[in-house]
Amino acid sequence: MKREIPLIITGVVGIVFIVQFFIPHEPFSSLSDIFSDWFSIIEACAIWLGALNLIKLSLDKLGKPMLLVTSAIVVVALIVGIVGAPDEFLAGRFPLILFAVAFLLMALGQYSRSKMKPDWFFALTTIASFVIMLIAGLAFSGGRTFQEPGTHYDYLYRSVYTPLSSTMFAMLAFFVASASYRAFRARNREAAMLLVAAFFVMAGRVPLAEFLGTLTPDAFSGAWATTGGFLSGAADWVMNFPNAAGQRAIMIGIALGIVSTSLRIILGIERSHIGGE
Amino acid sequence: MAKGTQGGFWQRLMAIDRRVIFLAVGIAVSAPFFLPISPKIHITPEVESLYNALKELPAGSKVLFPFDYDPPSAPELQPMAVAAITYCLENDLKMVIMGLWPQGPQQANLALASVIEGEVGDVITYNGKTFKYGIDWVNLGFQEGREFVIQRMGSSFAAAFPRDYRGTPVDELDLMRGVTNFNNVDFVFSLSSGYPGTIEWVQLAGDRFHARIGAGNTAVQAPMVYPYYRAGQLTGILGGMKGAAEFEVLVGVKGGFGTRAMLSQTFSHAIIIFFIIVGNIAFFVGGRPSRLKGTEEV
Numbered sequence: 001m002k003r004e005i006p007l008i009i010t011g012v013v014g015i016v017f018i019v020q021f022f023i024p025h026e027p028f029s030s031l032s033d034i035f036s037d038w039f040s041i042i043e044a045c046a047i048w049l050g051a052l053n054l055i056k057l058s059l060d061k062l063g064k065p066m067l068l069v070t071s072a073i074v075v076v077a078l079i080v081g082i083v084g085a086p087d088e089f090l091a092g093r094f095p096l097i098l099f100a101v102a103f104l105l106m107a108l109g110q111y112s113r114s115k116m117k118p119d120w121f122f123a124l125t126t127i128a129s130f131v132i133m134l135i136a137g138l139a140f141s142g143g144r145t146f147q148e149p150g151t152h153y154d155y156l157y158r159s160v161y162t163p164l165s166s167t168m169f170a171m172l173a174f175f176v177a178s179a180s181y182r183a184f185r186a187r188n189r190e191a192a193m194l195l196v197a198a199f200f201v202m203a204g205r206v207p208l209a210e211f212l213g214t215l216t217p218d219a220f221s222g223a224w225a226t227t228g229g230f231l232s233g234a235a236d237w238v239m240n241f242p243n244a245a246g247q248r249a250i251m252i253g254i255a256l257g258i259v260s261t262s263l264r265i266i267l268g269i270e271r272s273h274i275g276g277e
Numbered sequence: 278m279a280k281g282t283q284g285g286f287w288q289r290l291m292a293i294d295r296r297v298i299f300l301a302v303g304i305a306v307s308a309p310f311f312l313p314i315s316p317k318i319h320i321t322p323e324v325e326s327l328y329n330a331l332k333e334l335p336a337g338s339k340v341l342f343p344f345d346y347d348p349p350s351a352p353e354l355q356p357m358a359v360a361a362i363t364y365c366l367e368n369d370l371k372m373v374i375m376g377l378w379p380q381g382p383q384q385a386n387l388a389l390a391s392v393i394e395g396e397v398g399d400v401i402t403y404n405g406k407t408f409k410y411g412i413d414w415v416n417l418g419f420q421e422g423r424e425f426v427i428q429r430m431g432s433s434f435a436a437a438f439p440r441d442y443r444g445t446p447v448d449e450l451d452l453m454r455g456v457t458n459f460n461n462v463d464f465v466f467s468l469s470s471g472y473p474g475t476i477e478w479v480q481l482a483g484d485r486f487h488a489r490i491g492a493g494n495t496a497v498q499a500p501m502v503y504p505y506y507r508a509g510q511l512t513g514i515l516g517g518m519k520g521a522a523e524f525e526v527l528v529g530v531k532g533g534f535g536t537r538a539m540l541s542q543t544f545s546h547a548i549i550i551f552f553i554i555v556g557n558i559a560f561f562v563g564g565r566p567s568r569l570k571g572t573e574e575v
Contacts, residue, residue, distance in 0.1 A: 029432065032428070032432075033429060039422055040420065040425060040429075043421045043422055047421065144443070145443050145444055147382055147383050147418065148386075148442075149386050150396070157383055162348040165347065166349050169350070170352075174298070177301075177548065177549050178298045180553050180556070181298055181553065182556065185557055185560045186557055186560075186561075198553075199550060202546045203550060205519045206519060206542050206546045206547075207539060207543055210317045214314055225317075228317075229319065236322070239500060239516075240503060243500050244503045247500060247503060247504045248504045
């Protein structure tokens with residue numbers, strides 16, 4: 001039954017979604033709505049599961065003494081959050097209590113197997129960040145929802161999360177430049193074509209020629225403007241024709257693969273997602 | 278001897294310390310912010326097409342704004358959001374904001390805050406006009422469920438978003454009273470940097486429920502979205518920071534971040550093109566013989 005019930009659910013839901021796409025009438029439309037709502041509910045639960053799993057893995061890396069100290073601090077912080085939450089914002093207390101119970105259970109469960117790992121500091125930072133954001137969002141939003149402008153959560157989002165995540169992403173520019181220098185070579189005909197296309201897209205998607213025009217005498221400004229128009233046109237052509245054609249081919253290939261895999265899952269032939277072969 | 282020296286030079290150039298490249302890119306990205314130059318922005322057809330689609334909307338039209346991105350993509354997408362919100366406020370278009378990404382609704386608030394005078398509250402002021410929350414704009418917040426949320430919105434917005442991000446039931450919001458599904462929304466302006474995002478909006482809201490969609494995407498995602506524009510499933514695309522700068526020019530946003538950062542992006546593209554050219558010269562002159570013969574080497 002452990003396998004049959006998930007297979008039946010998968011099959012029924014899959015068939016209903018396919019049928020309701022072509023026959024958007026009762027009872028398929030209602031069934032589709034019910035299944036969509038359930039999908040959102042399951043996804044929301046999965047977020048909690050993922051977050052708790054992250055905490056559990058982080059607790060594993062702390063070692064016994066630090067796990068005890070961390071747990072004590074986190075529990076005290078959670079109690080402060082639960083007690084300090086404004087009366088009119090009871091909705092924030094419930095998830096805090098739930099998390100406090102789950103955290104205690106995890107800490108007790110992981111105590112015997114926790115060993116200090118070299119990356120313990122990152123694990124500790126993860127736990128601290130999680131708990132701080134949770135308490136700031138759920139307990140100390142001044143009776144408002146946590147995302148509203150001016151809340152502590154909003155402050156942390158704007159002042160800590162945004163610059164940190166932006167920095168991580170911005171560093172890509174440096175590595176892309178370095179990798180392009182070392183690896184982007186016209187080794188063969190295909191690579192040379194890619195290189196030429198990349199040149200036109202990179203030069204045409206920014207006003208490079210127009211900028212060069214500002215550095216040269218006015219007599220050449222017309223020539224630079226023409227060059228800019230040509231580069232921009234070339235970039236547009238690459239994006240609208242070779243790129244669109246290639247993307248379509250990839251999309252059609254992916255779609256066919258999704259259709260065949262989905263049919264295998266719906267019909268119960270593919271069972272690897274429920275632990276089968 | 279001379280040839281050996283030349284080969285050695287090119288070999289050394291190929292093995293240049295990556296910190297030199299990092300420094301060059303760092304200067305190329307940051308220096309232009311201090312230069313008093315603003316290059317002319319060439320308007321592409323896909324951006325003009327999106328702007329024209331917005332211009333066709335009469336005052337009072339409802340525009341759905343899915344904010345499907347997070348802070349790392351904000352440099353490209355936030356200027357688009359700012360310009361789009363500016364256009365809506367100037368032309369009395371009603372904004373229904375939502376997010377399939379958890380950070381989306383907050384990015385919307387940040388965009389709104391940078392457009393209006395003062396702070397985002399129940400009443401905001403722009404150009405002397407006042408706009409009320411729940412009447413002129415709403416923020417439905419984030420809903421988990423990815424494309425299934427879009428599917429659910431096709432039958433009932435209220436079922437997908439029973440409450441707004443403040444916890445107010447959507448039935449109590451004047452703007453949402455007449456909005457049952459996509460038939461009651463005049464335009465969808467998808468701002469997205471990945472999954473779920475514009476592609477899901479096109480496939481479900483556009484193809485299934487016949488909503489008119491325009492998109493603002495990161496430069497990385499834009500190439501994947503172009504086939505939908507070519508097929509007419511999207512009214513237009515704002516691709517990356519260049520798209521944002523073009524849209525700012527069309528909307529008339531003065532000193533927008535997209536336009537200001539265009540010179541920085543121009544320099545960074547130029548430096549990468551320069552490095553690629555130098556790397557290839559070094560490869561052919563000093564490193565490897567020409568192999569432009571066919572596909573014998575990958």
